[in-house]
Amino acid sequence: EDVDIPSRRVLITGATGLLGRAVFKEFNENNWNAVGCGYRRAQPRFEQINLLDSIAVHDIIHDFQPHVIVHCAAERRPDVVESQPDAASQLNVAASGNLAKEAAGVGAFLIYISTDYVFDGTSPPYKETDVPNPLNLYGKTKLEGEKAVLENNDGAAVLRIPVLYGEVERLEESAVTVMFDKVQFSNKSANMDHWQQRFPTNVKDVATVCRQLAEKRMLDPSVKGTFHWSGNEQMTKYEMACAIADAFNLPSSHLRPITDCPVVGALRPRNAQLDCSKLEMLGIGQRTPFRAGIKESLWPFLVDKRWRQTVFH
Numbered sequence: 001e002d003v004d005i006p007s008r009r010v011l012i013t014g015a016t017g018l019l020g021r022a023v024f025k026e027f028n029e030n031n032w033n034a035v036g037c038g039y040r041r042a043q044p045r046f047e048q049i050n051l052l053d054s055i056a057v058h059d060i061i062h063d064f065q066p067h068v069i070v071h072c073a074a075e076r077r078p079d080v081v082e083s084q085p086d087a088a089s090q091l092n093v094a095a096s097g098n099l100a101k102e103a104a105g106v107g108a109f110l111i112y113i114s115t116d117y118v119f120d121g122t123s124p125p126y127k128e129t130d131v132p133n134p135l136n137l138y139g140k141t142k143l144e145g146e147k148a149v150l151e152n153n154d155g156a157a158v159l160r161i162p163v164l165y166g167e168v169e170r171l172e173e174s175a176v177t178v179m180f181d182k183v184q185f186s187n188k189s190a191n192m193d194h195w196q197q198r199f200p201t202n203v204k205d206v207a208t209v210c211r212q213l214a215e216k217r218m219l220d221p222s223v224k225g226t227f228h229w230s231g232n233e234q235m236t237k238y239e240m241a242c243a244i245a246d247a248f249n250l251p252s253s254h255l256r257p258i259t260d261c262p263v264v265g266a267l268r269p270r271n272a273q274l275d276c277s278k279l280e281m282l283g284i285g286q287r288t289p290f291r292a293g294i295k296e297s298l299w300p301f302l303v304d305k306r307w308r309q310t311v312f313h
Contacts, residue, residue, distance in 0.1 A: 196236060
């Protein structure tokens with residue numbers, strides 16, 4: 001039978017992850033022929049590729065001949081990067097540089113997903129031209145990854161984004177959704193960071209930005225270089241937790257704001273707000289209001305099922 005396969009091809013790395021799943025879905029639903037690859041959780045839905053295996057990477061890119069590659073795969077947990085620096089550097093830097101080189105070899109447009117943690121958080125908001133100064137090893141590896149990508153492929157794009165949330169498979173998949181249990185179990189008080197200023201961003205919005213960027217690039221080869229995208233609601237984790245409680249009509253009096261700078265784990269920037277005007281001027285972008293997005297993401301994890309009835313009817 002003749003199955004109509006779209007002629008525009010996109011390859012997504014890290015397609016099993018929180019962002020990668022959203023990016024795969026966005027392209028797939030908008031008339032792109034999307035192939036996702038993953039590693040540990042790949043089969044049966046996605047191609048299983050170890051991005052550190054340069055031969056396997058070469059082969060999939062040459063076989064599929066993508067027009068666009070969205071590189072979502074990364075070690076993105078700052079505390080894990082601190083404890084496993086070599087492995088993190090292999091994935092975040094070496095594999096990214098290699099992917100950029102292979103993309104250039106077939107003329108594919110590579111979008112490398114980076115982070116607001118390349119900045120030290122002392123003078124926000126940050127434009128793409130501002131000088132990075134990462135405070136932790138995660139930010140350093142992602143910045144080195146940016147350099148490796150642009151050195152190996154001068155037509156590539158770097159997309160820096162902040163903390164993400166969305167439709168999670170487990171609450172621990174996102175630093176935003178992981179707070180839901182503390183919000184729901186109101187019988188014990190929970191300390192919440194009220195020091196670091198965050199801009200929670202829905203993965204669906206980032207996925208839309210990736211697709212719009214790719215489609216703009218198909219028409220205009222000057223679309224390349226570094227870009228920023230972010231939600232525009234500034235919130236600490238304490239404020240996010242209160243907003244989550246409010247969205248589900250749950251109490252929040254057990255949540256305790258902690259205004260001191262955290263002393264454990266990797267250093268975090270106080271406020272790494274990203275200026276997104278460069279993409280906005282290209283007519284690119286989408287922002288889901290936090291309360292709407294978080295409700296959609298978290299309702300399957302509600303412990304008190306009665307709320308499902310009241311919240312959604």
